[in-house]
Amino acid sequence: MREWNELFMANYGTPRLTLVSGSGNKVIDSQGNEYLDFLGGIATNILGHAHPAIIEAVTKQIGELTHVSNFYAHPKGLQLAEELQQLVGVTSARTFFCNSGAEANEAALKISRLTGRKRIVAFTNSFHGRTMGALSMTGQSSKRAPFLPLIPDIKFLPFGDDRALKRGITKRTAMVIVEPIQGEAGVILPPQGFLRKIRERCDETGTLMTVDEVQTGMGRTGEWFGYQREGIIPDIITLAKGLGGGLPLGATIGIGKAAGLFQAGSHGSTFGGNPTSAAAALAAIRVLREENFLKRVRLLGERLKTDGSSIAGVREVRGEGLLIGIELEAANAQAVAQALEQRKVLVNAANPSTIRIAPALVTSGVDVERFLGCLEESVGQVR
Numbered sequence: 436m437r438e439w440n441e442l443f444m445a446n447y448g449t450p451r452l453t454l455v456s457g458s459g460n461k462v463i464d465s466q467g468n469e470y471l472d473f474l475g476g477i478a479t480n481i482l483g484h485a486h487p488a489i490i491e492a493v494t495k496q497i498g499e500l501t502h503v504s505n506f507y508a509h510p511k512g513l514q515l516a517e518e519l520q521q522l523v524g525v526t527s528a529r530t531f532f533c534n535s536g537a538e539a540n541e542a543a544l545k546i547s548r549l550t551g552r553k554r555i556v557a558f559t560n561s562f563h564g565r566t567m568g569a570l571s572m573t574g575q576s577s578k579r580a581p582f583l584p585l586i587p588d589i590k591f592l593p594f595g596d597d598r599a600l601k602r603g604i605t606k607r608t609a610m611v612i613v614e615p616i617q618g619e620a621g622v623i624l625p626p627q628g629f630l631r632k633i634r635e636r637c638d639e640t641g642t643l644m645t646v647d648e649v650q651t652g653m654g655r656t657g658e659w660f661g662y663q664r665e666g667i668i669p670d671i672i673t674l675a676k677g678l679g680g681g682l683p684l685g686a687t688i689g690i691g692k693a694a695g696l697f698q699a700g701s702h703g704s705t706f707g708g709n710p711t712s713a714a715a716a717l718a719a720i721r722v723l724r725e726e727n728f729l730k731r732v733r734l735l736g737e738r739l740k741t742d743g744s745s746i747a748g749v750r751e752v753r754g755e756g757l758l759i760g761i762e763l764e765a766a767n768a769q770a771v772a773q774a775l776e777q778r779k780v781l782v783n784a785a786n787p788s789t790i791r792i793a794p795a796l797v798t799s800g801v802d803v804e805r806f807l808g809c810l811e812e813s814v815g816q817v818r
């Protein structure tokens with residue numbers, strides 16, 4: 436086989452490992468080494484690898500109906516949209532299916548234009564995707580700078596500072612887009628009540644509130660959606676990552692007025708909501724609905740925070756459920772991630788001082804113990 440660099444563009448750097456198989460949250464590399472996968476395809480494989488429910492649903496679906504285009508309805512798409520409507524808990528919720536998080540946010544951006552307003556408010560250090568619209572709303576200048584000019588009239592407010600909302604969001608603002616927890620930035624939580632303050636200001640100004648649940652949605656935080664902890668209902672919810680149970684699937688859910696702005700021909704996606712990805716998503720939701728499943732996710736998160744924060748060299752462990760950021764005392768997250776890899780544990784350094792973990796939601800207490808032991812050794816090794 437030819438080398439990575441001879442085949443791929445350089446945008447991802449050169450991966451150190453080639454993964455060939457997996458089961459639950461264990462993966463095997465091309466040398467036969469087994470790893471504890473605590474990154475979960477970056478918060479994507481909610482049921483881990485080769486989950487029987489996903490295998491069965493996808494195998495059955497691919498044997499029945501593969502792809503139908505958007506000229507036709509299909510049962511799995513209808514069932515999934517109904518499930519999402521139920522999970523959101525509002526009968527006015529309407530779904531547009533796509534394939535990824537960036538696409539879900541692009542659709543939200545286009546919906547916002549149909550309000551007749553053009554201005555967008557996003558937040559510093561946010562991440563909403565790499566396509567031009569989603570990148571325009573991403574508050575990280577290093578990612579934006581090479582691609583200027585981006586979409587105009589997008590203002591970035593400080594994440595978590597509710598005093599900035601009054602002046603920043605006005606009657607000319609079409610949409611505010613916010614992550615309940617900033618995942619890519621290093622698992623940053625806003626102060627409690629921040630989302631509610633945004634909701635209130637959006638109500639005062641007639642602005643659409645979009646909550647980007649691409650990383651936090653589908654049980655990741657121990658709730659179906661991250662915004663639920665604040666008891667609000669957004670106007671638009673964007674989903675991807677965990678939604679497809681490991682298969683590519685994104686969704687933009689509009690509620691109330693936002694549900695009705697797209698008209699026939701406004702937007703589309705060839706593969707969006709295809710039967711196979713929809714079947715996988717339905718299977719994943721069925722498993723997540725099992726008794727105490729999400730409660731267990733919350734408890735594991737609490738354990739990681741309590742036990743992780745007592746490790747020497749760890750400044751803070753933050754997050755909700757199984758979206759966790761481990762803030763180190765030194766800016767050596769990259770070295771700690773490598774030391775963990777030597778111990779056959781996969782994580783990622785979200786920023787120079789933060790390790791991010793987002794393992795499959797089927798992770799057990801035993802896996803968490805093993806992870807914490809390896810973390811302690813790894814932080815000790817590189818101090």
Ligand code: PLP
Binds near residue numbers: 565
């Ligand atoms: N929004 C959030 C909050 C994300 O974390 C990501 C990806 O990490 C995206 C959007 C983009 O998703 P995708 O890579 O599927 O386009």
